Amino acid sequence: MTGNILNIQHYAVHDGPGIRTLVFFKGCPLRCAWCCNPESQQFRSQLRYIPYRCKACLECAPFCPYGSVTSENGIIKRSFTHCYSCETKPCIDHCMADAVSLSGREYTVEELTRKVAADIDFYRNSGGGVTFSGGEPFAQAEFLIAMLQSCKALGIHTAIETCGWAGRNDLRRAMPFTDLFLFDLKLIDPEEHYEYTGKPVQPILDNLEFLTREGANIVIRFPLVPGITNTQSNLSAIAAVMQSNKLKHIVLEPYHTLGSDKYGEHGLSNSLAALEPMSPAVAEEARLFFAGLGLDCEVI
Ligand code: SF4
Ligand code: SF4
Missing domain, CATH: 3.20.20.70 (Aldolase class I)
Incomplete structure (x- = not known):
């Protein structure tokens, strides 16, 4: 259990x-x-994104199957719409800045x-x-x-x-x-x-x-x-x-x-x-x- x-x-x-x-x-x-x-x-476990840690490098973006991470004028735009049901949350493993984690x-x-x-x-x-x-x-x-x-x-x-x-x-x-x-x-x-x-x-x-x-x-x-x-x-x-x-x-x-x-x-x-x-x-x-x-x- x-x-x-x-x-x-x-x-x-x-x-x-x-x-x-x-x-x-x-x-x-x-x-x-x-x-x-x-x-x-x-x-269920949830994605947590801490903006002040984010380097805006977009390393995580290609790994999101829903295109939830984009950038506008160097500022990261993140949609959480699909994150709750996203099973594997691959963006977490591809962030070296510890800006995303699992709660x-x-x-x-x-x-x-x-x-x-x-x-x-x-x-x-x-x-x-x-x-x-x-x-x-x-x-x-x-x-x-x-x-x-x-x-x-x-x-x-x-x-x-x-x-x-x-x-x-x-x-x-x-x-x-x-x-x-x-x-x-x-x-x-x-x-x-x-x-x-x-x-x-x-x-x-x-x-x-x-x-x-x-x-x-x-x-x-x-x-x-x-x-x-x-x-x-x-x-x-x-x-x-x-x-x-x-x-x-x-x-x-x-x-x-x-x-x-x-x-x-x-x-x-x-x-x-x-x-x-x-x-x-x-x-x-x-x-x-x-x-x-x-x-x-x-x-x-
Ligand atoms: S949790 Fe899933 S849907 Fe949300 S940003 Fe990460 S990879 Fe994309
Ligand atoms: S990989 Fe991490 S630091 Fe880079 S844009 Fe994504 S959340 Fe931000």
Whole structure:
């Protein structure tokens, strides 16, 4: 069995306790407008083109079966229309400048477990472990559960960051091997949730209730997006969902633009390109609101 993995990040400290390895799964059923990892949304591996590395030498152009690389006045023009379905992506092998690469690659359970276990001493000394994120880990449920089992067999603390869009049976199967769920809530109003993520909110809320009822260890993660999720009505609705599920811990993730270049580099459009990052002062106001309700709230 293999899983498509976008990235493995070592020595992370914000996604669960202690020092952690983050494993980003490729593919997500949601399309959040503010996504800072847009290259994690599609399920297959994707071409990434980094313009500032490109020498405009056109060495790659003759190898593209679709004529997707051309030049105009010495400036490279690249169309991504055929890249997603182009199986072999020969342009990558013919670029000496490292301007083109593949986002996402297949790993076996054994191979990925070896990568995670390489940091086992750091986990033991810091109370850390592995966090499966994405994308949406449950969108590759069989691979996720196999990884959870294999990490648990080595005594590694396991966390899953999930958007909550998961099959009930998959949640049930994952639970015995999952020490912590980092459960994302974004918008509670059904119409707003559908507008900004492309999916209904109710199945997500139902899954949160299910995990709570079954006694899972849950921390809520909430992206603070100016004017979209950071409205008083949404903050109140998030708090109400937490209170009805008797959840105490929420982590706020202020909107930033660090991932914005990745939209263009993968031929994707960014509907929030003009949106400014969330100011620390406004994030602090949100933190005070949740803390004032007796919730354990931190900003990362
Ligand atoms: S990925 Fe395929 S279609 Fe896209 S530029 Fe490279 S060779 Fe052409
Ligand atoms: S081979 Fe690399 S450096 Fe040359 S034009 Fe193609 S992407 Fe740019």
